[in-house]
Amino acid sequence: MNDRNAKSSFRGLGYYIPAIVVAFAVLIAVLLADAQKRRLEEEYLRSSTTEQLGLLRSRLEGNILGNIKLVQGLVATFSTEPDMSPAHFDDLLSRIFREENQLRSLAIAPDFVVNRVFPLKGNERSLGLDYRKNERQRAAALQVMEQDRLIVTGPVDLVQGGRGVIARYPIHAGKDNAFFGIASAVINLDKLLASSGFNDDLKIAVTLSSKPHDSGEAQIFFATPDTVDANPVDMTIDIGHETWTMSASPLKGWQQPSADLGAFRAGLALLAMIIVAPMFWVGYLMKERHKHILTLQDREDRLETVSQRLQLALDASKAGVWEYDTESHALSWDARMRTLYNVPQERETCVYDDWRRAVHPDDVEGAERIFEATIETEKPYTTEFRVRTGDGGIRHILEHAMTYRTSSGAKRIVGANWDVTEDALLQAELLQAKLTAETQNRALEDARRVMEHNSLHDALTQLPNRRFLDQQLGLAGNGDGRPLTLLHIDLDRFKDINDTLGHAAGDEVLKHAAGVLRAHIPLEDFIARIGGDEFVLLSRRDPAQADFTALSARLIEAISEPILIEGHDCRIGASIGIATRNDADESPEQLLVNADIALYEAKRRGRNRVEAFNDELRLRTVEVKRLSDDILRGLERGEFRPFFQPQFDAETLEIVGVEALARWEHPTRGFIAPDVFLPVAESLNVVARIDETILDQALFQATRWEGQGLGIPRVSVNVSCQRLRDEGLIDKLKAMNIRRGALTFELLESISFDTADDGLRQVIEEIKALGIDIEIDDFGTGHASIVSLLELSPKRLKIDRRLVQPLLESTAQQSLVRSIIDIGKVRDIETVAEGVETLDHAALLRSLGCHTLQGYALARPMAADDFLAFAKGRSWMPDAGITPAKAS
Secondary structure, eight states, rough: HHHHHHHHHHHHHHTHHHHHHHHHHHHHHHHHHHHHHHHHHHHHHHHHHHHHHHHHHHHHHHHHHHHHHHHHHHHHHHHHHOOOOHHHHHHHHHHHHSSSSSSSEEEEEEEETOEESSTTTTTTTGGGTTTOOOHHHHHHHHHHHHSOOOOEEEEEEOTTTTTTEEEEEEEEEEETTTEEEEEEEEEEEHHHHHHTTTOOOOTEEEEEEEEESOOOOOOEEOOOOSOOOOOOEEEEEEOOEEEEEEEEETTTOOOOOOHHHHHHHHHHHHHHHHHHHHHHHHHHHHHHHHHHHHHHHHHHHHHHHHHHHHHHHHHHHOOEEEEEEETTTEEOOOOHHHTTTTTOTTOOOHHHHHHHBBBHHHHHHHHHHHHHHHHHOOOOOOEEEEEEEEEEEEEEEEEEEEEEEEEEEOEEEEEEEOOHHHHHHHHHHEEEEEEHHHHHHHHHHHHHHHHHHHBBBOOOTBBOOOHHHHHHHHHHHHOOOOOEEEEEEEEEEHHHHHHHHOOOHHHHHHHHHHHHHHHHSOTSEEEEEEEEEEEEEEEEEHHHHHHHHHHHHHHEEEEEEEEEEEEEEEEEEEEEEEEOOSSOOHHHHHHHHHHHHHHHHHHHSSSSSEEOOHHHHHOOOHHHHHHHHHHHHHHTOOOEEEEEEEEETTTTTEEEEEEEEEEEETTTTTTHHHHHHHHHHHHTTTTTHHHHHHHHHHHHHHHHHTTTTTOOEEEEEEHHHHHTTOHHHHHHHHHHOOTTTTTEEETTTSSTTTTTTTHHHHHHHHHHHHOOEEEEEEEEEESOHHHHHHTTSSSSEEEOOHHHHHHHHHHHHHHHHHHHHHHHHTTTTTEEEOOSSHHHHHHHHHHHHHHHHOSSTOOOOOOOHHHHHHHHHTTSGGGTTTTEEEEE
């Protein structure tokens, strides 16, 4: 086998040998062409660099020569006028230095001693310099005299800083043209190079080398940031005494690719592919041809084997085989098919009608439809039908057929038939037994489902019940890491409907609410009624995508739609608390508690709203629990006591009353204001007890003040709705035997007088009958209508501080307060202004007609003893030099 595989692989490789040879030849040609291209590019770069460097050399030589010639003219002028005045010298030099050149300075040294220099500034130290005594200058100066010609040296580092090229000229003067001295001109090297065009277009290095007869190592005195490459282009400049060598190479080096190198190589590659690819394709076609020949031989061998196996299978399975020509309609049946369809064996040919006549009439249409569909779609099929036997019996036939095309394109169908009568009868018996068993199982399953549904669902709303919710919470607590969110939904004003319309109407409301929840909650969420008017939604969706706050708002809006029940237009609302599990260790039970806390917060904030549980609520819950315990303990220990704030006649500023305000003297936290403890006290249903405690102490203090000779006309105390509903309130008030007009009950306008029941109105009327006045507190900020308030016929209206405080700045606010006062005057109701912060407030309210003033401008709330001293001292009166108290 291994030898055969090796021979086959070698034979397959042999088809590609010509292509491989051509590929190697093309590769060599491509490499040679690429090398030639790169060599030509390098020669072009060298030629271009030589041209640029020659241009730089010409500019540099021209600039040096121009500076030298410029100074030579000056020297010639000085030779004719050796006694030139300093002013004339400076004027002549300034005109030369103003021209565009690279000269830095010029010094005149008669007899080698410098006596003139231009410019003088920065070169003062050069005056008086004797070149014969200066080691650095002596040799060059004497050489000028000896050779009696111009000598240029450099570059040199200048004393003044920088680098320069020095041109020294001999000066002759007098009639005999005798040697007078030397002139030294300094050319700025950096400026010289810059003006000559030395920049970063090339990599350049300039070195200083001596004349051939001089000795000394060449030194680089100019170089671009990029180092010159090896094998550069070199050029020399003879500046007189020195020789400069300029070396240059391209910025990107000698081996930089040309702009069209990529296109050139791509063209070579494309040309190589055009040559080589057809050769490999021919080799591939020859290989495939040989493979196909071997495949055909193998198929012939397998076909013979399959034919033998097929014949054996047909003999063993007793299957009848048939073939149908769709064009000639010829039908070919073997002996087994003739037996199955009661056709004599001696008949030479069979026709389509032989088959059709044998098929049961009820099955003919279906069998023909399948047969015709197979002819049209050429898809295989399997079907079963019945055949009538010669003795009137029924034979069940299983048929499988498929379509194929001959080499000439003719469409034919070949199939096989089996007699499956015994199997069909057995399947019919099994099917009947199965149907009977399934019917019984369905009945049992239906009964089980009904029982399970009833045990897990609420009978009224058909929603899951608390037991079902507990199961779902148990599944949610398996620590699968998925998010878990609970919505605790409580219907608002449901109790009012139950109390007024009866429980049947309440049931209709519950069913309506359940329908609303079903309609608005996604199918993947779980909603349950856990009792009364409370529902819980459980969701495993991602809170970031689900937006449960928006969902809750939609639920509240839908539930708040009016409902027509028994001819009554009923309106309810809903409060919803949301809790989401953020800690994997947090149990679903705790999450339900958190949702309940959030629901309580929603109800506390006014109902018909949504609140989500958070750390602040958690801390507040702990604080409320602690505060609740302290309130109950404080009631037992008598820690609640009244503070008294006087009320003053707006005209005379005499005290006409005092309001008793509840304060809690906590043993560790000091005095606590009502806005802190009253909401918690309301939840504990102890507000009535606090009201009763404050009332008892206020009446006691009023009796005490009367005994001290202090006549306080009346004492006002706040009374909660909870206190008004105390069944024993009237009896307790009767037992106190209170003087008529001495006590006033302040009722908050936020108490819903519009919907107050007859019992609450009756209590208020009985209180008024006892001689106790009624005041409406915080008037102008509540929700009750003016008509319903005035129907109570209160003695006084207390204008809320939020209406009083902006009076000085707002004329609109003044108009509003004046309207309230006018309403009171029309109905013979007194008005009391709260929050009088300044005497200006007092004066304005007096001018508006307000009867009574109360606020920090006149007095703050104070303990009983402090109030007694305040009332006796009368320090608030104008003649006592009152300084209004400042609001805190």
